Amino acid sequence: MTLNRRTFLQGAILALGALGVGGGSLVWPASYAQALGKPARRKLALLIGINQYPDRAISPTPGQDIVLKGCLTDVEMQRQLLIHRFGFAPSDILTLTNQAATRQGILNALDQHLVQQAQADDVVLLHFSGYGSQVRWDGNPSRTYRTWVPVDGRLPSSDQPALNDLFEVEISAILRRVATANLTTVIDAGSQDTGYLRWGNMKVRSRPTVPTGHLPEPFLGTVEGAREGETPWPGLLLRANTPGSLVLEGPWDGFSAGLFTYALTQGLWEAAADPNPKLLIQRTGDRLQRWTGPDEVPTLGNVLVPKAVTMPYSLPPDQPNAAGIAQPADQRSLDLWLGGLSPELLPYLQPGSRFTIPNPLAADAATSTESTVPDVFPDPGLDLRLESRTGLHGIAKPVMADAPLPTTAQPLYETVRLLPTNLSLGVALDAQLKRVERVDATSALAGLPFVTAQTAGDHSADALFGRLPLGPVGRANESDRPASPDRQTESSYGLFAPNRTLVPGTMLAKDEAVKTAITRLTPTLRSLLALKLIRLTQNRFASGLAASVAVEAVGPKPTVLLRQQTEASRRTHPGLTDPGNGPTRLNLPRDTRFQYRITNHSAVPLYVMVIRFNSQGDCSALVVPPEESGNTDETQLILPPLAPRQTLLVPNQANGWGILGSTAWVETHIVLSAQPLTYSLAVLAADGALPPPQADLQRVEQPLKFAQALLQDLHHDDALPEGRSVGDVYALDHRQWATLHVSYGITLS
Numbered sequence: 001m002t003l004n005r006r007t008f009l010q011g012a013i014l015a016l017g018a019l020g021v022g023g024g025s026l027v028w029p030a031s032y033a034q035a036l037g038k039p040a041r042r043k044l045a046l047l048i049g050i051n052q053y054p055d056r057a058i059s060p061t062p063g064q065d066i067v068l069k070g071c072l073t074d075v076e077m078q079r080q081l082l083i084h085r086f087g088f089a090p091s092d093i094l095t096l097t098n099q100a101a102t103r104q105g106i107l108n109a110l111d112q113h114l115v116q117q118a119q120a121d122d123v124v125l126l127h128f129s130g131y132g133s134q135v136r137w138d139g140n141p142s143r144t145y146r147t148w149v150p151v152d153g154r155l156p157s158s159d160q161p162a163l164n165d166l167f168e169v170e171i172s173a174i175l176r177r178v179a180t181a182n183l184t185t186v187i188d189a190g191s192q193d194t195g196y197l198r199w200g201n202m203k204v205r206s207r208p209t210v211p212t213g214h215l216p217e218p219f220l221g222t223v224e225g226a227r228e229g230e231t232p233w234p235g236l237l238l239r240a241n242t243p244g245s246l247v248l249e250g251p252w253d254g255f256s257a258g259l260f261t262y263a264l265t266q267g268l269w270e271a272a273a274d275p276n277p278k279l280l281i282q283r284t285g286d287r288l289q290r291w292t293g294p295d296e297v298p299t300l301g302n303v304l305v306p307k308a309v310t311m312p313y314s315l316p317p318d319q320p321n322a323a324g325i326a327q328p329a330d331q332r333s334l335d336l337w338l339g340g341l342s343p344e345l346l347p348y349l350q351p352g353s354r355f356t357i358p359n360p361l362a363a364d365a366a367t368s369t370e371s372t373v374p375d376v377f378p379d380p381g382l383d384l385r386l387e388s389r390t391g392l393h394g395i396a397k398p399v400m401a402d403a404p405l406p407t408t409a410q411p412l413y414e415t416v417r418l419l420p421t422n423l424s425l426g427v428a429l430d431a432q433l434k435r436v437e438r439v440d441a442t443s444a445l446a447g448l449p450f451v452t453a454q455t456a457g458d459h460s461a462d463a464l465f466g467r468l469p470l471g472p473v474g475r476a477n478e479s480d481r482p483a484s485p486d487r488q489t490e491s492s493y494g495l496f497a498p499n500r501t502l503v504p505g506t507m508l509a510k511d512e513a514v515k516t517a518i519t520r521l522t523p524t525l526r527s528l529l530a531l532k533l534i535r536l537t538q539n540r541f542a543s544g545l546a547a548s549v550a551v552e553a554v555g556p557k558p559t560v561l562l563r564q565q566t567e568a569s570r571r572t573h574p575g576l577t578d579p580g581n582g583p584t585r586l587n588l589p590r591d592t593r594f595q596y597r598i599t600n601h602s603a604v605p606l607y608v609m610v611i612r613f614n615s616q617g618d619c620s621a622l623v624v625p626p627e628e629s630g631n632t633d634e635t636q637l638i639l640p641p642l643a644p645r646q647t648l649l650v651p652n653q654a655n656g657w658g659i660l661g662s663t664a665w666v667e668t669h670i671v672l673s674a675q676p677l678t679y680s681l682a683v684l685a686a687d688g689a690l691p692p693p694q695a696d697l698q699r700v701e702q703p704l705k706f707a708q709a710l711l712q713d714l715h716h717d718d719a720l721p722e723g724r725s726v727g728d729v730y731a732l733d734h735r736q737w738a739t740l741h742v743s744y745g746i747t748l749s
Contacts, residue, residue, distance in 0.1 A: 041182075043123040045082055045093040046113050048106060049075035050130035050151050052098045057153040058131055058207055064197055068205065070249035070256035071129035072097050074188055077257065077265040077392075078127050080337050084325045084409055085269060101130070103150040103164055103216065107174070115177045123182045124235070126175070129258050131205055132189030132247065135163055136212040137223055144210060145169065145223065146191045146243055156213030163213040169221035175234045183235025188258040190240065190247030200500030201428045201461045202248035202292070205240075205258065236277060238264070239299050248296055248499060252460045253347035255391040260298050262343060263287035269340030270321040270541040286585040290535075290667075290743070291343060293497030321541045321567055322411040326357060326384065326396065334384065334405060336394035336412060344535055347460065348423065349389065350729050352721035354416035355396060357382040357406065382406070383415070385721060414542040416719045417732040419711065423536075424449075425529040428456040428498070430466025437514055441465055444518035450529055450704065463528055464496040465521075468507070493517035495524060503528075504615045504664055527617040530703035533711060534611060534669050535741075541567045543738035546601035547672050551586065551742055554593050554656035561594065562586055564740050569601050586744035588659065595656040596742075598648045598670060605641030606672040606738075609680060609710075610650055612697055615664040619703035621684060622650060622696075642672070651696060659746055667743040671710065674736045679709035 049071035058066040075095055082088035094113045096105055110126075118124050131149040138161075147165035154164050175183060190206035197204055215223070240247040240260035249258045263284045271283070277300055284298050323340040336355070338346060359381035382403055384396040398405065427445060429438045438455075445453040445465075454461060468491045493514060494507030506524055548565035552558050564584065588594070600606045610622035642648050651657055659666070671677070687701040700706045711730045719731035 041121045041123060042117075042119065043082070043086065043088045043092055043125075044114060044118055045078070045088055045125040045127070046109050047075045047078050047093060047095045048101050048109075048126075048128045048130070048148075049073075049095070049097050050101045050149075053131060053149070053151060053153075056155060057149055057151070058155075059197070060155060060209060066197060068130065068203060068249060068256075069251070070203075070258050070261075071188075073255050073257040073392075074129035074261040075127070077261055077339055078125075078186070080325070080339055081265045081268060082125065084337070084411075085322070099151055101150055102152045103166055106148075106150055106166060107170075107220070110171070110174045115174065118178050118180050120179050121182070122180045124178055124180055125184045125186070127186040127188070127261075129188040129205075129261060131207055132187070132191045133165060133207040134191045134193060134210045134244070135165060135167075136210060137163075137215055138212050139215070140223065141212055143223075148187075148189060149207065155209075155211050161214050162216055163211065164216050167216075167219070167221055167223075169223065170219065171221075172233055173221045178234065181235065184238065185233065185235060186238045186261070186264070188240045188247065188249075188261045190245065192244050192246055194246065198431055198457060199246060199248060200430065200464050200466075200496060201456050201498040202250045202259070203256075203457070205247045205249055237300065238277075238281065241296050242299050246296055246499070248292070250292060250460065250498065251457060252343045253391065259288055259292060259296055260284065263291070264298070265339055266342060269324065283584065286743075287342075289585065291498075293499040293501035296499065323355065323414050323542070324392075324412045325409045326355070326406070326412045327409045328405060328407055329395065332397060332401075332405070333387070334396050336386070336389075336396050338389070338392050338394055338412075340412075341414075342538075343460065344532075345417075346389075346392070348419050348536060349386065350418035350420060350724075351386055351388060352724050352729070353386040353414070353418040354399070354719075354721075355384045355386065355412050356415045357384070357410045357412060384412075414539070415734055417539070417542075417734065418721070418724070419536055419730045419732065421711075421727060421730060423529070423533060424452045425463065425525055425532060426452050426454060426459065426461045427495075427525070428454050428459075428461035428464050430464050430496070430500070431456045433466055440514035441518065444515045448518075448522060448525065451525055461498050462532055463503070463525070464498055464500060465493065465518075466496055466500070467491050467493045468502070493521075495521055495528075503617075504662075505617065524617045526704040527613070527619055530619055530707035531613045531667070533704075533707035534613075534739075537671065537710065537714060537732070537737070537739040538669070538741055539566075539732075539734055539738060540564060540740055542734045544568050544735035545606065545672060545674070545738040547606065547738050547740070548599045548601065549670050549740050549742065550597040550599075551744075552595055552597055552656075554595055554654065561588075562742060564742065565601075566738050566740070568738075584741065584743065586742070587747050588744045589747050590659050593656040593658050595653075596650040596668075596670065598642065598650060598672075600642045600644055600646055600648075600672065603644050604674055605643055606674060607641045607677050608648060609671045609673075609677055610697065611669045611671065611700075611710075612666060613668075613703075614666045616661070619700040619706065620697040621680075621700050621706070622698075641676075657696075663746055665743065665745045667741065670740045670742075671714075672738045672740075673714060675713070677710065677713045679712045680706060683709045 051068045051071045053066055055066060075097060079093055079095065082093060083090055094109055096109055114124055114126065128148050133147045133149055134144040135147050136144055146168045149165055152164060154160060156163055175185065188205065190204065192206050193208060193210045194204055194206065195208045197208055240258065247260065249256055267283055267287060281298050281300055288296050288298065324336055324338040326334040326336050329335040383399040385399050387395045387397055429441050442453045445451050456464065492508035492510055492512050495503040497503065503524065506521055543566045546566060546569040548563065548569050550560050551562040552560050596610065598608060612620045683702060683706045684700065714732050714737050715730045716733045716736060717726060719733045720726070
């Protein structure tokens with residue numbers, strides 16, 4: 001199917017089943033003209049985001065850092081997605097931010113924009129980002145109720161005993177009056193009274209206390225009858241986490257955003273359709289787990305969804321993914337919205353990186369099923385060069401100066417990824433450390449050239465350095481209080497995910513000096529940076545190579561546990577049954593035995609390497625028997641390629657691989673390259689991992705050096721832009737490699 005403005009917009013208008021459009025049916029190209037002539041269903045959205053809260057709304061202790069930073073970004077992420085991916089008209093999207101998002105303002109918008117306007121077949125989306133809370137009604141203080149905190153929310157006092165929050169039972173009651181069943185509510189706010197406003201490198205989106213007060217006047221719901229959560233929410237409800245659990249926002253590169261909203265919207269830019277909302281939530285959770293740790297697990301609410309309505313945010317199966325959109329800026333440049341790029345990649349995408357707006361005729365050729373067609377578009381269409389980037393926004397110019405620019409927004413795709421060669425590991429210092437501990441840690445980390453130390457909350461971080469108390473966890477701003485003799489004994493220092501989830505094996509049962517701890521943790525820091533570098537090569541949706549991998553449980557009846565494929569596989573081989581849209585993470589019993597089935601669907605040989613990291617910080621790689629070159633003076637290591645249209649079983653043995661030791665999770669990367677991976681193999685050979693030939697994964701003794709060598713293997717000098725030199729950046733051409741990844745957690749049974 002061609003990809004031009006007409007098909008892109010019409011796909012968004014006609015086939016977004018989760019938003020209730022098209023009833024889940026597909027509209028094929030021959031029907032496009034007729035379908036475009038039919039009146040479209042209206043799509044209405046109300047997006048609410050509040051960053052600037054007054055003290056009286058959140059905390060009883062004046063002077064705390066209660067300001068959120070990511071809620072307005074959440075609103076913009078949703079708005080860009082709805083307009084450019086789902087075909088919403090800008091005039092049908094109402095945004096309420098900061099001072100406009102009062103209790104009465106939100107109630108008025110719900111009634112006037114949604115209830116009064118929505119018709120039976122329309123599509124409605126409601127989004128809220130801000131503080132959530134649990135509150136008690138003084139008429140029945142034994143129960144708690146979930147609320148959204150508006151900008152004029154307040155903690156009850158003797159002078160003003162009434163709560164001014166929006167109770168979720170009120171919102172649910174209002175939404176029941178919306179005429180359409182095609183209704184979605186997204187809540188990126190929490191209700192856990194952690195006592196903290198900061199959690200690791202993140203901000204907490206819930207009040208630190210549970211206030212008790214009178215019901216607001218007027219109160220539009222009911223507090224009697226069924227317990228909250230037992231009555232189905234109208235339409236489909238997507239929550240950032242289960243009620244009573246942590247909901248976080250984080251700093252990224254030049255902006256902050258809710259973890260849930262970022263993971264949800266970024267995934268929807270690159271995803272194909274799937275009618276199962278559980279898979280949407282699972283994929284979003286996969287991203288959150290990889291980005292920050294396991295604390296935030298998005299959920300479907302207790303909802304009642306008519307069987308005839310498919311999930312929101314779905315895309316037609318033939319709708320390509322997108323890294324974002326390009327819009328006219330001036331006569332010679334385009335504004336880019338890069339909401340489809342992972343936050344793991346975005347900070348490191350260098351000026352000179354290349355994007356394309358595909359030529360629709362080339363797309364027609366690339367989707368041919370003939371075996372002689374190339375794996376990538378023969379004509380890249382409009383080739384763009386990234387000039388600059390601030391947060392999620394970028395400026396690009398055409399590579400050919402005289403190329404005509406589009407006059408409307410167009411989908412955008414990566415073609416060349418430029419990464420800096422001096423990448424480092426960002427380590428935030430936990431705010432709960434004492435001042436002297438943070439000073440000592442900064443000094444010790446300064447001795448590691450591959451680490452950048454930073455204050456928690458200031459920037460995105462790859463890891464957190466801190467310690468855990470052996471007694472009860474303190475309350476808000478515990479780290480700013482003077483030490484006292486009865487303060488709880490603390491454990492040794494360790495490393496944490498950005499959301500303060502402990503990295504296994506990094507903490508001792510005894511106290512130690514900061515410098516000693518940093519020395520002990522240095523190998524783990526190197527391994528974490530190696531994993532970060534390998535992750536930067538992931539390009540399942542951008543790769544021009546057609547390849548797939550399946551994880552299969554071995555046994556009398558082999559079972560496919562998970563299957564992934566590049567977007568090029570789906571584009572060039574439409575007969576493949578897997579849409580490439582399933583989960584990316586598994587939970588496997590410890591006694592599981594499995595193997596990988598790797599298939600090269602391309603027309604060229606591909607060199608394959610399997611790289612595995614586990615929760616203990618160990619890195620291992622699949623060692624393939626080397627071949628000697630014909631040169632008698634020197635031996636060159638070459639990884640034998642996987643021939644076109646061929647499949648490789650890894651390991652190629654009947655009982656597969658098992659799960660060893662006390663590993664809690666494993667992340668595996670399958671790298672396929674059109675050129676030999678000689679630098680990587682040289683590192684393995686220096687480690688002594690290559691000879692003698694092995695059929696199993698072998699431990700990598702220098703994971704950081706190995707990861708840097710892999711980036712050098714994937715680098716192409718001819719992809720370097722003018723003004724950039726070898727050694728300055730890695731230039732990775734998406735036509736030349738693919739990295740797929742599979743991760744799994746280990747269960748006891």
